[in-house]
Amino acid sequence: MISIQSLLGAAEQGLIYSLVAMGLYISYRVLEVADLTTDGSFTLGAACSACLATTGNPLLGLLMAFVGGVLAGAVTAFLQTVCKIQPILAGIITMTGLYSINLIVMGNRQNLPLLKNSTLFTMVEEILGKQMGGLVAAGAAALLVAGFLVWFLSTQLGLMVRAAGNNPTMLVTCAVSPAIGVVTGLCLANGIIALSGGLLAQQQKFSDSNLGTGMVVVGLASLIIGETIVGKGKTFRSVVGILVGSVVYRIIIALALRSNLGASNLKLVSAVIVAIAISLPAIRSAWEVHKRKKEAAAGA
Amino acid sequence: MLDIRSLTKIFATQPQKAALNGLNLQVQKGEFVTVLGSNGAGKSTLFHAIAGEFFPDEGQILLEGKNITFQAAHQRSRFIGRVMQDPMKGTVPAMTVAENLALAEHKGIKGKKLFSSITKSQKEQFQEKLALLGLGMEDKLEQPVGLLSGGQRQALTLLMATFQQPKLLLLDEHTAALDPATAEKVMQLTQAVIEQHNITTLMITHNLAHSLAFGNRTILMDKGKIVMDVQGDQRKAYTPQLLMEQFHQLAGEETTTSQQSFALL
Ligand SMILES: Nc1ncnc2c1ncn2[C@@H]1O[C@H](COP(=O)(O)OP(=O)(O)OP(=O)(O)O)[C@@H](O)[C@H]1O
Ligand SMILES: [Mg+2]
Numbered sequence: 001m002i003s004i005q006s007l008l009g010a011a012e013q014g015l016i017y018s019l020v021a022m023g024l025y026i027s028y029r030v031l032e033v034a035d036l037t038t039d040g041s042f043t044l045g046a047a048c049s050a051c052l053a054t055t056g057n058p059l060l061g062l063l064m065a066f067v068g069g070v071l072a073g074a075v076t077a078f079l080q081t082v083c084k085i086q087p088i089l090a091g092i093i094t095m096t097g098l099y100s101i102n103l104i105v106m107g108n109r110q111n112l113p114l115l116k117n118s119t120l121f122t123m124v125e126e127i128l129g130k131q132m133g134g135l136v137a138a139g140a141a142a143l144l145v146a147g148f149l150v151w152f153l154s155t156q157l158g159l160m161v162r163a164a165g166n167n168p169t170m171l172v173t174c175a176v177s178p179a180i181g182v183v184t185g186l187c188l189a190n191g192i193i194a195l196s197g198g199l200l201a202q203q204q205k206f207s208d209s210n211l212g213t214g215m216v217v218v219g220l221a222s223l224i225i226g227e228t229i230v231g232k233g234k235t236f237r238s239v240v241g242i243l244v245g246s247v248v249y250r251i252i253i254a255l256a257l258r259s260n261l262g263a264s265n266l267k268l269v270s271a272v273i274v275a276i277a278i279s280l281p282a283i284r285s286a287w288e289v290h291k292r293k294k295e296a297a298a299g300a
Numbered sequence: 301m302l303d304i305r306s307l308t309k310i311f312a313t314q315p316q317k318a319a320l321n322g323l324n325l326q327v328q329k330g331e332f333v334t335v336l337g338s339n340g341a342g343k344s345t346l347f348h349a350i351a352g353e354f355f356p357d358e359g360q361i362l363l364e365g366k367n368i369t370f371q372a373a374h375q376r377s378r379f380i381g382r383v384m385q386d387p388m389k390g391t392v393p394a395m396t397v398a399e400n401l402a403l404a405e406h407k408g409i410k411g412k413k414l415f416s417s418i419t420k421s422q423k424e425q426f427q428e429k430l431a432l433l434g435l436g437m438e439d440k441l442e443q444p445v446g447l448l449s450g451g452q453r454q455a456l457t458l459l460m461a462t463f464q465q466p467k468l469l470l471l472d473e474h475t476a477a478l479d480p481a482t483a484e485k486v487m488q489l490t491q492a493v494i495e496q497h498n499i500t501t502l503m504i505t506h507n508l509a510h511s512l513a514f515g516n517r518t519i520l521m522d523k524g525k526i527v528m529d530v531q532g533d534q535r536k537a538y539t540p541q542l543l544m545e546q547f548h549q550l551a552g553e554e555t556t557t558s559q560q561s562f563a564l565l
Contacts, residue, residue, distance in 0.1 A: 157414040159395065159403050166394045173390065173461065175377035175407035 069194025
């Protein structure tokens with residue numbers, strides 16, 4: 001039903017996109033805000049990475065993708081903490097502004113192809129061969145970021161990010177401004193998300209100004225699929241879940257592509273997955289109550 | 301040590317009534333003041349103002365001669381420890397006991413090693429401190445705080461608030477949400493830690509017996525003001541009954557509702 005070839009392709013893509021889910025883990029799960037900067041910072045990462053790859057500096061491009069994402073996160077954090085704009089709106093404002101910035105980064109073009117340019121992926125493929133090169137590069141990037149995330153969230157600064165999301169009052173009593181946790185978290189989240197965009201641009205050899213559209217939903221879908229399969233718990237478990245969830249999500253998408261759903265309906269599929277997955281707890285408890293009501297009625 | 305001068309706060313939602321109405325209070329170093337007053341008297345509002353949760357409309361707050369009236373709340377936390385009534389407020393439920401303690405160990409960000417994880421020796425130190433509480437938390441270092449009981453959480457918050465001796469400790473009905481036995485246990489722990497480090501303390505309570513049994517000064521608040529202040533020999537002569545009578549007299553006509561909240565133990 002699905003070839004090894006497309007399975008490996010899905011794994012490669014899933015590992016690249018897993019960085020989006022890891023970024024959203026920081027903002028959505030740890031900081032407990034829905035950060036819509038994501039769509040813009042993903043595209044920004046792709047633009048930075050593609051732009052520098054065309055000048056022959058693909059690795060610098062990835063670094064700048066990360067830095068660009070951090071800056072985007074800083075803008076959203078500034079809007080949230082200093083200007084006191086609601087988190088969702090703050091993200092939308094940054095994302096909207098980024099649309100123009102991304103076009104500028106790509107030299108006022110809608111898209112930027114990297115046909116003959118060297119990328120991280122062509123570099124690794126030269127060593128390991130076309131078959132495994134891409135997968136290894138994507139896997140290494142994903143594992144590196146995953147390891148970093150697990151470590152970071154256990155450090156003092158990581159604890160501040162976690163406390164800022166879960167109980168900012170406690171952070172105040174520890175003489176730390178919750179803004180520090182919010183800024184750190186949003187910068188890191190968007191840096192990682194932009195790195196994902198940067199990797200994707202180099203892997204598929206082009207960047208596009210609409211690359212990030214709907215990326216929040218894609219990332220959340222992967223995150224939630226992972227939590228459903230692997231379960232929630234400590235950071236380590238969650239991160240493993242994200243890696244699994246992202247690959248599974250890409251396999252679902254590959255299957256959807258092979259069926260007669262068609263590529264244009266992919267976003268709808270993602271949206272439906274996220275809507276169902278997020279409402280699952282509510283549906284489940286409503287069902288429980290319904291069952292117990294029935295039992296009570298039968299008993300009476 | 302703590303010097304509060306004509307502190308006034310009027311909330312926009314209740315413009316006709318001042319939550320704090322030109323309140324004056326001087327507290328000496330090492331004093332342990334118990335704070336009484338009926339619901340809505342402004343006790344918590346006073347604590348929030350001291351802790352910096354909002355800025356007063358009028359008046360000043362001085363701590364050790366330094367004017368802290370407009371200092372940000374998180375900056376004051378470096379020398380003001382707090383335990384609130386709600387056991388959920390003082391700790392981060394999603395983090396483990398050890399992680400909560402690690403954040404509270406050093407106040408502010410300057411004292412912290414931002415990029416280091418919790419070390420073994422830190423954990424051993426935490427375990428020693430937790431064992432002193434006698435609530436069996438020394439074996440729960442790796443458990444999320446969300447799984448602890450309310451009493452365990454309050455004891456943990458107390459430990460966190462006094463990890464580095466604060467100049468001033470604010471306790472806002474910190475045993476009110478606990479069952480009588482646990483409340484008694486947490487009160488003993490509180491007493492012990494305050495005496496050990498001689499921490500200047502303000503404690504809000506609705507328990508008249510507690511208000512006399514603990515501390516060395518008792519104040520009564522009503523309508524945003526202090527209407528009674530007893531200490532020294534005068535206070536030694538007080539009984540909960542006498543306090544109750546005074547309370548009715550001074551806290552005015554609205555005492556009918558507050559009577560229920562006053563348990564004579
Ligand atoms: N954040 C706020 N916004 C508006 N009004 C407030 C706020 N906080 C307190 N108040 C009002 O200020 C008054 C004093 O409240 P406060 O919480 O200080 O009372 P209290 O003495 O602590 O009472 P209790 O014994 O019930 O805890 C009340 O009338 C209350 O409604
Ligand atoms: Mg109160």
